Amino acid sequence: MENHPLLPRVEAALDALRPYLVTDGGNVRVANITPEGVLQLEWEGACGACPMSPxxxxxxxxxxxxxxxxxxxxxxx
Structure with missing residues (x-):
């Protein structure tokens, strides 16, 4: 996964939003990018139980x- 060609661009896009997540005690981590282009994320911290996560x-x-x-x-x- 760490060698996926799209990962640097995905991480850069997520980095633009991470400060907002961190402010609320959470974060997000890339778990996988499927061959079909589906980005699978894992919630971290407060984001895991947040009712606003959808x-x-x-x-x-x-x-x-x-x-x-x-x-x-x-x-x-």
């Missing part, structure tokens, strides 16, 4: 897909 995932998906059009969807665990 909306946050939608925001992450929008940002990542704009920066990395090869990503077809974002799933969060």
């Amino acid at each position: 909306m946050t995932r939608a925001g992450l998906e929008d940002t990542v897909k704009k920066a990395v059009p090869e990503i077809t969807a974002v799933e969060a665990k």
